[in-house]
Amino acid sequence: MIAESEVTNEVDRLHAAHQATIADLRHAIDLATSESTTVVSILESYLMIASDPIITQAIIKRIESGASAEAAVVDEFDVHKTFLYSARDQLLRERVQDFEHVVERMLAALRNRTLSHELRSDSIVVAGTITPHDMLFFKRMSTIGFITEVGGVTSHSCILAREYGIPAVIGIRNATDLIGDGDEIIVDGFTGLVVVRPNDATLQSYHKRMAEQSRERSELASLAALPSVTRDGQTVVLRANIDTAIDADAAVAVGCDGVGLVRTETMLVAFGRYPNADEQYQWYRSILERCGTSSVTFRAFDVGSDKFREGIPHHEENPALGLRGIRFLLYRPDIFEQQIEAILRASVHGDVKFMLPMISSIEELDAARRIMDHTIASLHSRGVAINASIPIGVMIETPAAALLARSFAERVQFLSIGTNDLAQYTLATDRTNELVADIFDAMHPAVVRLIAQTVDAANEVGIPVSVCGELAGHAAATELLLGLGLRELSVAPSLALELKHRIRMAESVACADAVATVLTCTSTTEVYAVLQSLQAGDHGRMIT
Amino acid sequence: MIESTVTVRNRAGLHTRPAAMVVKVASQFASDVYLVRDGFNINAKSIIGVMTLAAEQGCELGVIVDGSDESEAHAALVELFHSGFGEQL
Numbered sequence: 260m261i262a263e264s265e266v267t268n269e270v271d272r273l274h275a276a277h278q279a280t281i282a283d284l285r286h287a288i289d290l291a292t293s294e295s296t297t298v299v300s301i302l303e304s305y306l307m308i309a310s311d312p313i314i315t316q317a318i319i320k321r322i323e324s325g326a327s328a329e330a331a332v333v334d335e336f337d338v339h340k341t342f343l344y345s346a347r348d349q350l351l352r353e354r355v356q357d358f359e360h361v362v363e364r365m366l367a368a369l370r371n372r373t374l375s376h377e378l379r380s381d382s383i384v385v386a387g388t389i390t391p392h393d394m395l396f397f398k399r400m401s402t403i404g405f406i407t408e409v410g411g412v413t414s415h416s417c418i419l420a421r422e423y424g425i426p427a428v429i430g431i432r433n434a435t436d437l438i439g440d441g442d443e444i445i446v447d448g449f450t451g452l453v454v455v456r457p458n459d460a461t462l463q464s465y466h467k468r469m470a471e472q473s474r475e476r477s478e479l480a481s482l483a484a485l486p487s488v489t490r491d492g493q494t495v496v497l498r499a500n501i502d503t504a505i506d507a508d509a510a511v512a513v514g515c516d517g518v519g520l521v522r523t524e525t526m527l528v529a530f531g532r533y534p535n536a537d538e539q540y541q542w543y544r545s546i547l548e549r550c551g552t553s554s555v556t557f558r559a560f561d562v563g564s565d566k567f568r569e570g571i572p573h574h575e576e577n578p579a580l581g582l583r584g585i586r587f588l589l590y591r592p593d594i595f596e597q598q599i600e601a602i603l604r605a606s607v608h609g610d611v612k613f614m615l616p617m618i619s620s621i622e623e624l625d626a627a628r629r630i631m632d633h634t635i636a637s638l639h640s641r642g643v644a645i646n647a648s649i650p651i652g653v654m655i656e657t658p659a660a661a662l663l664a665r666s667f668a669e670r671v672q673f674l675s676i677g678t679n680d681l682a683q684y685t686l687a688t689d690r691t692n693e694l695v696a697d698i699f700d701a702m703h704p705a706v707v708r709l710i711a712q713t714v715d716a717a718n719e720v721g722i723p724v725s726v727c728g729e730l731a732g733h734a735a736a737t738e739l740l741l742g743l744g745l746r747e748l749s750v751a752p753s754l755a756l757e758l759k760h761r762i763r764m765a766e767s768v769a770c771a772d773a774v775a776t777v778l779t780c781t782s783t784t785e786v787y788a789v790l791q792s793l794q795a796g797d798h799g800r801m802i803t
Numbered sequence: 804m805i806e807s808t809v810t811v812r813n814r815a816g817l818h819t820r821p822a823a824m825v826v827k828v829a830s831q832f833a834s835d836v837y838l839v840r841d842g843f844n845i846n847a848k849s850i851i852g853v854m855t856l857a858a859e860q861g862c863e864l865g866v867i868v869d870g871s872d873e874s875e876a877h878a879a880l881v882e883l884f885h886s887g888f889g890e891q892l
Contacts, residue, residue, distance in 0.1 A: 304819040304850070307826060313849035342855035354819055354854055 266323055273318060273328040276368035280309050283364065301531055308361045314339075329369055336362045356532050383446055385438045398423050404446035406434050406453055409693065421732075424753040428453050430693035479756040483514035487759045489741065493767040497759055498556075498749040500727055503529075504542070507549040509752035514759075517553030517610070519675070519749025520727040521546060523598070524560045533594050539601030547609030554610040556675070556727075556749075557602055558654065559595070561616035562587055579689065584617020584654075589626050599634045606646035614652045614675055619659040621666055656680035656728075661709035664716035668724075674717050675749075678728030682706045701730045702786045704777075707739070711778060714744045725749055737761040738793050739786075742774030769793060804869040805877045810861065813887035817858040819850075821888035826850045828879050834870025836880065847880070 284306040288299055308314075314335060321331035336358050343355045383404035384397055397405070405420055405427040420427035426448030431437075438444060438455055445454040445465050454461060487497045498519030499510030510518055526534060526542050534542070547555055563575075563583025575581040588595040602613055615627055628651070635647045655661050656677035668674060682701040683690045690699050700706075710726070717724035725747035730736045732754035740748060741762070750758055773793045780786045811817055817825070829836040829847040836847035838856060844867075845852035858864055864884075868877040 300820060304823050307823050307850040308854075311849050311851050313846055314851050336851075339851050339855045343857055357819055357854075358851070 269322045269328045269331075270319055272369060273322060273331070276328065276365055277309070277315065279368040280361070280364045281306065283368070284309060304357060305361055305364075305531065308357060309365070329366060332362060332365050332369070360531050383444050385434050385444075387435060398425070404444070404448075405429075406431055406438070406444070406446060408432055408434050409691075421751065421753070430696065479760060482756050482759050482763075483512070485514075485759070485763070487516075487762050489762055489765045489767045489770075491766050491768055493741070493746065495741070495745075495762050496725075496747040497755060497762070498554075498725070498727075498747065499752045499755060500749050501546070501752070504545040504549055506752060507546045507555075510755070511549060511551075513752050513755045515553075515752065515755050517550055518546070518555040519725055519747070520614075521555060521557045522561065523557055524562050527560065527562065533597070536597045536600040536604070539598060540604045543601055543605035543611075544608050547605055547611065550609060552610060554612055556612040556614050556652070558614045558616055559585070559588055559598060579683065585615050585623045585627060586617065588615075589623065589630075592630055595627075595630055596634050599631050600638060603635065603638060603645040603647065603649070604643060606649050607644050611646065612650045612652060612673065614654060614673075616654045616677075617656060617680070618653045618667070619657040621663065621670070624653060624667065624670060654680075655713045656684070658685050658709060661685075661713050664713040665719065668716045668720040668722055671722070673722055674713060674724040676710055676713055676724065676726045676728060678706070678710070678726060678730035681709060681728070685709060700783050701728070701733070702736065702739070702790075703783045704780045704786055707743075707777060707780075707786060711743050711774075718744060723747055732758060734761070735787065735790055735794075738765055738770045738773060739777060739790055741765055741767050742770030742772075742777070744771070804867065805873050806865065806867050807877065807881065808863055809866055809881055809884035810863050811858045811884065812860065812892050813890040814860050814892065815890060816860050816862070817853060817856060819854065821890065822850055822853040824883060824888055825853050825880070828883055829876070831879070832868075832870070832872045832876035834868050834873045834876045836876060837865075837867040839865030839867065 284302055288302045288306065292299055318328075318331045318335045321335060322328060326334065340355050340358050343358070381401070381403055383406065384402055385406045387407065388409045389397075389405060389407055402425060405425060407427070407429045408431060409429075417427055417429055426446045428446050428448060428451050431453060434453070438453075442455055443457065445452075445457050445461070447453070447465075457465070487495050489495065496516050497514075498517050499506070499513075499515040500520040500522070501507055501510055501518050502522050502525040507518060521543075523539075523543075526539065530538070543557060561584050563578045563581060582590055588598075599613075602611065605611065615624065618624060631651070635645070638645050639647070650672035652671050652673035652675055653660065653667050654675050654677045655664060655667070657680070660667060661676075661681060664674065678701045679690060682688070682699060682703065685706050686698060686700075686703055688695050688699040714724050724745065726740055726745055727749035731740065731748040732750040734757070737758065738761075748758065770793070773789055776789050777786050780789060813821065815821075825838075825847055826849070837844050838847050838853065839845075840856050840858060840862065843856070845856060847853060856864065866877065866880055868880070870876070
């Protein structure tokens with residue numbers, strides 16, 4: 260309960276948050292107008308829900324009778340959600356998501372978490388945390404740097420920043436107190452250094468380094484047309500990890516040989532809900548059309564309550580170990596079937612592969628296949644044109660899957676190793692928790708051995724295996740991965756040329772020798788030491 | 804005051820988009836507009852109200868319009884329901 264004297268303050272907060280939410284949505288509609296009428300019509304319904312005058316009055320009444328603004332918003336919408344939950348029609352029940360989305364936006368505005376949208380195009384954003392959703396917005400605003408108080412190097416926002424080539428420093432406690440509005444700051448993503456109000460000498464030295472980097476980058480650009488082969492003639496297939504059709508253009512521009520990972524859940528952020536099969540089909544098709552005859556691997560929605568909460572029945576104490584990836588898809592076969600249908604339909608427009616996330620048992624693969632077979636049969640009976648024999652693969656990102664790699668390899672057409680989650684689950688280390696950030700390292704010998712086991716299993720059975728995790732783009736890991744026998748890597752388009760450069764500098768035989776030693780290492784430090792002794796010159800330097 | 808009954812004809816029912824259309828049309832008029840389902844009465848100018856009717860295909864709703872432009876408002880709403888909101892019937 261709030262005191263009577265606070266009522267006016269709470270109502271003012273509500274009004275401010277309300278206006279911010281509405282302005283936010285209007286802005287989003289403006290941005291989306293050129294892209295998709297579907298997205299616009301969804302945003303417009305959010306706008307109408309947010310601007311509903313009758314509900315706003317009801318929320319104010321709740322504040323006047325002692326509720327905080329947050330509680331009033333949540334409670335009022337809960338009443339209406341209850342009505343919808345009891346709807347007989349599934350489609351109408353799902354509209355609860357629309358309410359939830361608006362409530363979330365309102366709460367974010369009340370917490371003042373949504374940052375000012377009047378950002379200048381050369382701004383650096385300093386925040387407590389940044390959601391991937393915010394990140395998409397900042398990308399469009401040409402934000403030039405990020406500093407956050409919470410998070411680890413492999414948090415989703417950080418991965419996005421890296422993919423977009425935007426410098427970010429994370430885990431700076433009190434950053435929002437230490438840095439003021441309008442302060443000049445240097446964000447050094449290489450060293451994780453933030454310089455507030457730098458002096459002239461520092462500024463100059465950074466300007467010089469930026470100029471050097473852009474020169475190096477243009478040198479790299481000439482690599483785009485060159486093949487990705489090691490010095491001793493081993494060809495490495497280099498693919499891109501992408502989120503949108505625009506990223507596919509970037510992948511083609513840097514000479515990637517197709518797309519090794521499409522994170523289809525990005526579409527959910529854009530739509531704010533689960534798009535139907537028709538909408539998904541258009542989205543998949545637009546990516547395929549940009550990739551020509553090169554293969555494109557779509558990963559089924561990898562959602563969990565930390566990534567995209569809608570459709571998950573309740574709060575989870577530990578989302579990383581919860582209903583996510585394939586578990587969620589099997590829990591919601593309706594959503595899974597729509598996605599399979601859309602991918603099968605799109606598969607006539609290109610070379611499509613389909614990949615299942617977060618697999619930890621053979622039963623999950625079997626269950627997914629049954630749903631797939633069922634969908635194929637239903638599409639056949641409707642006479643829809645599809646390619647029913649697209650290759651199916653699984654992500655190896657749990658220790659369970661890595662240990663069973665051979666069994667999976669015998670049942671699927673390809674394996675793809677997700678090194679972040681594999682490290683997180685093997686090391687029992689939350690990759691977004693800055694307190695244990697120093698423990699999290701995919702170069703840990705336990706993780707390296709699981710990767711080695713997976714690669715061996717795939718090679719014995721004779722199916723392709725790739726790494727599409729962060730490790731593939733890690734400057735120090737190229738020799739390790741080549742030495743382990745990997746010949747397919749997938750990275751963000753912004754990292755592809757740098758990786759190609761390292762591949763072209765590497766000697767696969769020497770890498771294999773070094774890896775034999777690496778596999779006897781018992782500590783992460785030893786692994787790094789072995790790899791460092793292998794790297795000649797400065798080609799291990801990171802360019803972000 | 805005008806009272807009548809309409810039927811939800813489109814297959815997907817009164818989901819977000821059609822609900823938004825109802826609100827848009829109702830809000831163009833000065834009259835009070837209410838929709839009634841099973842004795843449950845909501846203001847048709849509130850999208851949340853219209854959505855919470857959870858009116859599926861085939862559902863019958865009462866329409867109550869009261870005000871200076873009630874006949875125009877009533878006609879516009881009846882036509883909207885009859886057209887199935889331009890969706891698949």
